[in-house]
Every structure is written in structure tokens, then in C-alpha cells.
Amino acid sequence: MTRFAMTLEYDGRPFMGLQRQKHGPSVQQAVEEAVEATIGLPVTLYAAGRTDAGVHAEAMRVHVDVERDFDAFRLMEAVNAHLRPAPIAVSQCNAVDEEWHARFSCIGRRYRYDIINRRAPLTWQKGLAWRVAVELDAEAMHEAAEYLVGQHDFTTFRSAHCQAQSPVKTLDRIDVVRQSERISVHVAARSFLHHQVRSMVGCLSLVGRGQWSADDLQAALEAKDRQALGLNAPPDGLYFVEAVYP
Amino acid sequence: MTRFAMTLEYDGRPFMGLQRQKHGPSVQQAVEEAVEATIGLPVTLYAAGRTDAGVHAEAMRVHVDVERDFDAFRLMEAVNAHLRPAPIAVSQCNAVDEEWHARFSCIGRRYRYDIINRRAPLTWQKGLAWRVAVELDAEAMHEAAEYLVGQHDFTTFRSAHCQAQSPVKTLDRIDVVRQSERISVHVAARSFLHHQVRSMVGCLSLVGRGQWSADDLQAALEAKDRQALGLNAPPDGLYFVEAVYP
Structure with a gap:
């Protein structure tokens, strides 16, 4: 298992917020689906903050755990390709220690x-x-x-x-x-x-x-x-x- | 007749350009229609520059000749209201001398x-x-x-x-x-x-x-x-x- 930290930029206008919602599109769902389409396994996204519907991010930090070997740069490029045309971009992606948590390590x-x-x-x-x-x-x-x-x-x-x-x-x-x-x-x-x-x-x-x-x-x-x-x-x-x- | 100079900001994405085109929406058409809806008379818009499809303006200078008395501020407010939801905004509007021409006076x-x-x-x-x-x-x-x-x-x-x-x-x-x-x-x-x-x-x-x-x-x-x-x-x-x- 590798934990990948990512930095996301997104335009919040088309989303119900960062967190997955039953009633509409979310940043979490879009990114999880793009990662799943890349690695072929389900993942859960954890984020430093929870932005509301219509709220944007210049640099939201998130992480996902990937249950197979994958190169960080290739993951970023593939996720960006799968995210299209959603207005979300992964600007950074790197493997981190399993102790590191996007939400709980954030100070x-x-x-x-x-x-x-x-x-x-x-x-x-x-x-x-x-x-x-x-x-x-x-x-x-x-x-x-x-x-x-x-x-x-x-x-x-x-x-x-x-x-x-x-x-x-x-x-x-x-x-x-x-x-x-x-x-x-x-x-x-x-x-x-x-x-x-x-x-x-x-x-x-x-x-x-x-x-x-x-x-x-x-x-x-x-x-x-x-x-x-x-x-x-x-x-x-x-x-x-x-x-x-x- | 009063000549009104206006400053326009616009997002060029939905337009075929500033100039009126037969085959699609233009900034000129949108603004002329908004002025006509306000004053009830047809007008022709003249602009300092001709931007192409997809090109934007922070401060394009234009003018229209209005064949009736009208207050510049009221004209600006009404045109902005009629322009909605097109991404064009009139940020300035004032009566100018008839010698002044948005295109030909521009140096x-x-x-x-x-x-x-x-x-x-x-x-x-x-x-x-x-x-x-x-x-x-x-x-x-x-x-x-x-x-x-x-x-x-x-x-x-x-x-x-x-x-x-x-x-x-x-x-x-x-x-x-x-x-x-x-x-x-x-x-x-x-x-x-x-x-x-x-x-x-x-x-x-x-x-x-x-x-x-x-x-x-x-x-x-x-x-x-x-x-x-x-x-x-x-x-x-x-x-x-x-x-x-x-």
C-alpha cells in the first residue's frame, strides 16, 4: 500500500462541495473516480478541509491509499486526464509516510x-x-x-x-x-x-x-x-x- | 442626439468576437440590443478595437449615438440589466462631444x-x-x-x-x-x-x-x-x- 498526497486546485461552481453527497456531484467523488479509473481499485479521499458548495480551492491537500505499486508522476498525469472536463486539477502528487494524514496531520x-x-x-x-x-x-x-x-x-x-x-x-x-x-x-x-x-x-x-x-x-x-x-x-x-x- | 462613450468588460468565450457576425453571437449585437431595449431606438456600436472570437476585454471603449435625451448613469444601469446573463458589463458611461469617436479618436x-x-x-x-x-x-x-x-x-x-x-x-x-x-x-x-x-x-x-x-x-x-x-x-x-x- 502506498499513501499518495495530492494538491488539488478546483473551481467549486459545479460541485455540491468537497465531500461526497448523495444529491449531486462532489470534488471527492470526481477525484476518487479518476483514481479508480487509473489504478483499477476503489479508494477513499481524505482532505485537509471540507469546502462547501460553490467554494473553490487553490491548493487543497488530500490523500488516497493505493493498494498497488504506482509512480506518483504517472498517477498525477493519469488522474488529470480522467478528471477532464471537470474543473479540478492535481498540481502535485507524491508518496508519503503512512503516518501522514491530509486531515489529521494538518496544523x-x-x-x-x-x-x-x-x-x-x-x-x-x-x-x-x-x-x-x-x-x-x-x-x-x-x-x-x-x-x-x-x-x-x-x-x-x-x-x-x-x-x-x-x-x-x-x-x-x-x-x-x-x-x-x-x-x-x-x-x-x-x-x-x-x-x-x-x-x-x-x-x-x-x-x-x-x-x-x-x-x-x-x-x-x-x-x-x-x-x-x-x-x-x-x-x-x-x-x-x-x-x-x- | 447624444453620443455616449462606454467602457466594456467582457468574457470573450461565448462570442464570435466583438463585431457583429451573421453566424453567431457577438459583443456588438448584445450591447446594441441592450441599448435598443433601453431607449426604444436602434443604435450602432463603434469600438476602439476589434477583438476576435474568444478574446476578452478589461476596458474596451465604445460609443453609441442616442436620438433622445437620456441620463448616462441610468443608461449604464439599464444596459447592464438588459445584458444579463451575457458576460458583458458596462463599467463607465458618459456623454461625449460628437467629434469624439471610439475608433477614430483612439491614439x-x-x-x-x-x-x-x-x-x-x-x-x-x-x-x-x-x-x-x-x-x-x-x-x-x-x-x-x-x-x-x-x-x-x-x-x-x-x-x-x-x-x-x-x-x-x-x-x-x-x-x-x-x-x-x-x-x-x-x-x-x-x-x-x-x-x-x-x-x-x-x-x-x-x-x-x-x-x-x-x-x-x-x-x-x-x-x-x-x-x-x-x-x-x-x-x-x-x-x-x-x-x-x-
Whole structure:
């Protein structure tokens, strides 16, 4: 048996999410089927993170166990060929130690959320960013966001479907950066609650449009109540960008 | 009569090009129909450049003459609404002098060509960049490209369908810039021949992969012969990025 670690880039638009779903296509199903078509044996994919329907990945780390000898480069090339025309690409593939686990060995996750802040509708970025037509103050968003850094009970920013045992998480970093019409929110933590990034970005957008003050954001956090959530941002702008391992 | 100048962003993938075509959808037809649906009168669109099928625009300048009073902002909003779901957006709209002509007043055009230089297939960039799997030397491409700057007979880099009176053009600038896996070729000139940018980029890619030397590129230019063309790059990576006016 060889454990292969892979890095996946994918466009989340056509998928119900990373995890296999009964009711529609998933990244997991597509990749498992492509590996099975290559090696002729069933496999199970494990991933560093679980992205929702419509959420993208620049570099999701996953692994599969293959019960026969296979060259890593040949596996990557064949899986990419079988994945066509699904918008999923394997950008890296290498054999790893059996102790290494894409999900359980992962000690840090980074996401980016892209807002396009303009009046005009989106063209090629449609589904790949969240368009906000009202002018946003990115500096105010960045300043308010710093209240979220550190260890907090993030219940306010947690989906009702979240399966985490505890709502307490430690946010290592959140930076809001504007580059002309694009505002990117960069976040890093060991792990996140379900919908946490989208919920934080949604509330920060209220700060950006002047509807909320930084104090309102802090009050929402301290309420520890989903009812205090101002807005959940759509999946369109969310990218899983890095999984960190020791 | 009011002449309205507009700036268009569009995704060229679903279109046969900017200009109206008998055999398929065009940007011109989509925008003319959206303006007509707004003002109730037929219009003709004039554009700074003519992009081919599958070529994109970040900021194409166009104009239409409207035979009734209309507010520029309302026109932009209504046209954007009527354009939906076509991937075309009006990002600017303003009334201009009748002397101003989107095509004839334009004194400079800038394009960008995006290459994604990697082994992995494209996901969300599919049709929005040219993937080149073989490692390219962007510095060698940039150095060779400098031979193309200035006034030359660009017959080698001209499509058989080109309608320009003369094959002599002056290339003001060509820069090849790598940012990790993305290689962008920035070009500027008063005007270009049909397929000139794609033909220059195609030949530069041969330099990048070591198949051509800078001297080979120069020899191709000096041959003034379409047969000397090494490769025409696909439309996918080409963006019209700026029209310059006095």
C-alpha cells in the first residue's frame, strides 16, 4: 500500500462541495473516480478541509491509499486526464509516510475571500468573487477584523450544521487588503467552524459599508449567538489556499 | 442626439468576437440590443478595437449615438440589466462631444496576453489564459521581444484576413513579466494588425521553450512572410486592456 498526497486546485461552481453527497456531484467523488479509473481499485479521499458548495480551492491537500505499486508522476498525469472536463486539477502528487494524514496531520489552514467592489456586474469573475456594489471602506474592515484575532467562542459565526465539538477557535490572522476594485480577506487558523470565514466576511462587509461600527462587530462576537450574525457572505469568493503540516 | 462613450468588460468565450457576425453571437449585437431595449431606438456600436472570437476585454471603449435625451448613469444601469446573463458589463458611461469617436479618436491600444505556465490543467482559468505545460524562460522571451519594438513590417505576424492597408506598424512596448506560474505579455501600439499580438506571443513561446533563439525571432520578423510564423497563440489569453485618447 502506498499513501499518495495530492494538491488539488478546483473551481467549486459545479460541485455540491468537497465531500461526497448523495444529491449531486462532489470534488471527492470526481477525484476518487479518476483514481479508480487509473489504478483499477476503489479508494477513499481524505482532505485537509471540507469546502462547501460553490467554494473553490487553490491548493487543497488530500490523500488516497493505493493498494498497488504506482509512480506518483504517472498517477498525477493519469488522474488529470480522467478528471477532464471537470474543473479540478492535481498540481502535485507524491508518496508519503503512512503516518501522514491530509486531515489529521494538518496544523494550519488558510483561506482567502475575494470581494469585487464595484457597480458593474461581474463577467468572467462571476461565481469566483462576491460583487459588492456599495463602496466599502477596506481600512475600516481591516481595523474591525483585528477584534476577531485570538481565541474566542465563535458561536455567532458558526453554521447550525457545524459538527465541531467546540465553538472555541483561535484565529491567527485576518487581513483585509484592497487592490483597486478587489478586496481580499486573508485568514489563517489551525481550524475553522462551518461557515466561519463567510460569516466573518459578511459582518465585515457591514462594517465596510458603514452599517456596523467595529464595536458592533465586537458585540456580535461577544453575543455568542447565531442571531447576532449580520450577514453570511456567499460561497463565490471563498478559496482554500493552504494547508500547513509540521 | 447624444453620443455616449462606454467602457466594456467582457468574457470573450461565448462570442464570435466583438463585431457583429451573421453566424453567431457577438459583443456588438448584445450591447446594441441592450441599448435598443433601453431607449426604444436602434443604435450602432463603434469600438476602439476589434477583438476576435474568444478574446476578452478589461476596458474596451465604445460609443453609441442616442436620438433622445437620456441620463448616462441610468443608461449604464439599464444596459447592464438588459445584458444579463451575457458576460458583458458596462463599467463607465458618459456623454461625449460628437467629434469624439471610439475608433477614430483612439491614439493608442494596449493588450495583455496571459500564459499559465504549468503542468496541471486549468480549472477556473480555462479559456481565460493559455496553459503552456513546458517550462518557459520568461527572461529570454522578454529579451527577444525587444527586437519587435519600433517600426517594422509585421507581415510575418499578420493574419491572411487582415484588412489593414499597410503591414507597417510601430510597436511602442512589449514586456514579458513572470509572477510565479503566470507569464503576462504587455503590448502597446497606436494600432495592431489582425492576429499580431497572438502571433508575436506564439513565436515568443518558442523562444521561451528554447526552440527558437532571439535571432530566429528577428529572422522571422525580417522574412516579412507569414510562412515564417512559428506559432499563433490561441485567443484564450488575450485581453484588450486600454484604449488611449488625446
